Amino acid sequence: xxxxxxxxxxxxxxxxxxxxxxxxxxxxxxxxxxxxxxxxxxxxxxxxxxxxxxxxxxxxxxxxxxxxxxxxxxxxxxxxxxxxxxxxxxxxxxxxxxxxxxxxxxxxxxxxxxxxxxxxxxxxxxxxxxxxxxxxxxxxxxxxxxxxxxxxxxxxxxxxxxxxxxxxxxxxxxxxxxxxxxxxxxxxxxxxxxxxxxxxxxxxxxxxxxxxxxxxxxxxxxxxxxxxxxxxxxxxxxxxxxxxxxxxxxxxxxxxxxxxxxxxxxxxxxxxxxx
Amino acid sequence: xxxxxxxxxxxxxxxxxxxxxxxxxxxxxxxxxxxxxxxxxxxxxxxxxxxxxxxxxxxxxxxxxxxxxxxxxxxxxxxxxxxxxxxxxxxxxxxxxxxxxxxxxxxxxxxxxxxxxxxxxxxxxxxxxxxxxxxxxxxxxxxxxxxxxxxxxxxxxxxxxxxxxxxxxxxxxxxxxxxxxxxxxxxxxxxxxxxxxxxxxxxxxxxxxxxxxxxxxxxxxxxxxxxxxxxxxxxxxxxxxxxxxxxxxxxxxxxxxxxxxxxxxxxxxxxxxxxxxxxxxxxx
Numbered sequence: 001x002x003x004x005x006x007x008x009x010x011x012x013x014x015x016x017x018x019x020x021x022x023x024x025x026x027x028x029x030x031x032x033x034x035x036x037x038x039x040x041x042x043x044x045x046x047x048x049x050x051x052x053x054x055x056x057x058x059x060x061x062x063x064x065x066x067x068x069x070x071x072x073x074x075x076x077x078x079x080x081x082x083x084x085x086x087x088x089x090x091x092x093x094x095x096x097x098x099x100x101x102x103x104x105x106x107x108x109x110x111x112x113x114x115x116x117x118x119x120x121x122x123x124x125x126x127x128x129x130x131x132x133x134x135x136x137x138x139x140x141x142x143x144x145x146x147x148x149x150x151x152x153x154x155x156x157x158x159x160x161x162x163x164x165x166x167x168x169x170x171x172x173x174x175x176x177x178x179x180x181x182x183x184x185x186x187x188x189x190x191x192x193x194x195x196x197x198x199x200x201x202x203x204x205x206x207x208x209x210x211x212x213x214x215x216x217x218x219x220x221x222x223x224x225x226x227x228x229x230x231x232x233x234x235x236x237x238x239x240x241x242x243x244x245x246x247x248x249x250x251x252x253x254x255x256x257x258x259x260x261x262x263x264x265x266x267x268x269x270x271x272x273x274x275x
Numbered sequence: 276x277x278x279x280x281x282x283x284x285x286x287x288x289x290x291x292x293x294x295x296x297x298x299x300x301x302x303x304x305x306x307x308x309x310x311x312x313x314x315x316x317x318x319x320x321x322x323x324x325x326x327x328x329x330x331x332x333x334x335x336x337x338x339x340x341x342x343x344x345x346x347x348x349x350x351x352x353x354x355x356x357x358x359x360x361x362x363x364x365x366x367x368x369x370x371x372x373x374x375x376x377x378x379x380x381x382x383x384x385x386x387x388x389x390x391x392x393x394x395x396x397x398x399x400x401x402x403x404x405x406x407x408x409x410x411x412x413x414x415x416x417x418x419x420x421x422x423x424x425x426x427x428x429x430x431x432x433x434x435x436x437x438x439x440x441x442x443x444x445x446x447x448x449x450x451x452x453x454x455x456x457x458x459x460x461x462x463x464x465x466x467x468x469x470x471x472x473x474x475x476x477x478x479x480x481x482x483x484x485x486x487x488x489x490x491x492x493x494x495x496x497x498x499x500x501x502x503x504x505x506x507x508x509x510x511x512x513x514x515x516x517x518x519x520x521x522x523x524x525x526x527x528x529x530x531x532x533x534x535x536x537x538x539x540x541x542x543x544x545x546x547x548x549x550x551x552x553x554x555x556x557x558x559x
Binding site: 002003004005007010011014015017018019021022025026027028029030032033036074075078079081082085086088094096097098099100101102103104105106107108109111112113114115116118120121122143146147150166169170173178179182183201204207208209210211214215227228229231232235240243244247250251253254255257258259261262 | 452
């Protein structure tokens with residue numbers, strides 16, 4: 001069979017161009033992160049990692065992820081169940097609303113939270129009177145992260161659950177299964193790869209969010225600095241090695257994310273060829 | 276009539292959990308998405324039209340619209356070409372390291388934007404790995420529009436690749452064969468047969484890359500430097516106004532950014548919807 005672009009000359013040219021551009025635009029930055037972090041040797045790298053502020057930033061980042069990921073997981077599953085298993089007025093609108101965080105600049109996301117919970121905001125006076133601090137503290141960081149990451153799980157589940165339809169679940173109903181049993185025994189096994197992928201994406205974004213968090217965090221060292229904010233602050237202080245040390249942790253997590261995604265896709269492809 | 280409505284309801288809602296999932300979804304959407312967004316409307320409603328107009332037409336701000344739009348346009352055009360090339364190579368050819376290259380395409384989504392920002396700023400600065408090579412040629416990238424476009428292009432790489440790739444995979448081999456046996460050259464067959472088929476995916480991906488670039492913040496600010504009138508992007512303007520406690524000004528600019536990206540996203544969705552209808556012979 002003859003196909004377009006199959007001539008060896010064309011093939012070599014296109015593959016060559018693709019490899020050179022990928023190396024230049026994607027591989028080189030990745031290598032540079034680790035090279036800069038290790039520039040002054042491994043001892044300095046460990047020293048930078050065990051810096052108190054860096055450790056505090058790692059802790060806060062983990063806290064944000066530990067809260068955000070489960071909340072958005074639960075929300076994403078319920079939303080996907082709602083819009084794929086029932087027909088009701090406003091269903092399309094709800095699906096469109098969920099896309100808003102994808103379209104909004106992260107700085108705008110931070111701003112709207114500041115307007116709501118900040119000192120001069122709608123709820124600011126009440127919060128102040130009750131001595132509850134949301135802005136420039138960890139609850140604010142968690143809230144904007146929830147905003148920014150809420151579409152990921154739902155967006156992975158909705159197309160899949162729509163394609164699978166609800167016949168299996170309906171059969172389970174006629175057999176007298178309860179809602180929880182249906183979800184656990186029928187739905188979950190069908191969606192678990194997409195769910196896992198949604199969780200991985202949510203986690204990657206929750207850990208790495210910068211723009212929205214930098215608006216509401218106030219950059220108090222050791223208190224409201226997440227890892228990306230720590231990266232920025234060290235870089236602005238001309239502590240390049242320190243900044244890239246923290247950045248290398250985030251880059252490592254990005255690599256793990258890519259590996260997990262590749263593994264999930266590989267397993268899905270293998271299952272497809274098996275059936 | 277009422278009885279009919281009731282049976283319809285019972286028929287359609289065989290599955291349990293409607294009330295629970297509706298309750299949870301609406302509560303979450305209201306508290307996390309809608310309530311904060313209405314606070315923006317509330318803030319803006321305190322302004323008169325002339326105040327609003329004054330805030331959004333400040334000359335420094337107008338310059339930032341230009342910088343942002345231009346950077347995003349260059350980034351989107353670059354990604355249209357690069358994404359098409361990568362999708363083609365990844366679908367049509369086999370070569371060593373292909374799986375690695377495929378996985379790397381998603382790096383910009385997985386890598387935090389601030390990390391991308393400081394890395395690009397360091398690579399392209401005058402003593403960085405790439406900047407050092409370009410300086411003798413008189414090309415500087417840091418603190419210029421090229422740097423802004425480059426950072427925007429980096430963070431939006433996956434959009435075009437990942438929208439074009441599945442469409443290209445579904446293209447039947449017979450289409451190629453038909454074009455080639457009719458004696459068309461590679462480039463003619465590509466332009467006349469393949470490109471029209473990929474066009475909707477290509478436009479959608481490029482549009483999404485453009486929207487993402489308009490709102491990009493973390494990746495751009497380090498390499499851009501934020502010189503007023505020259506390398507200041509609009510989302511940085513919002514940030515600067517917030518640091519000066521100018522909430523009214525920040526909200527006015529935010530409303531422009533928000534309206535623009537929502538309008539563009541809606542246009543992309545409608546355009547895509549129309550095309551999908553055409554593909555399925557008029558059935559949505």
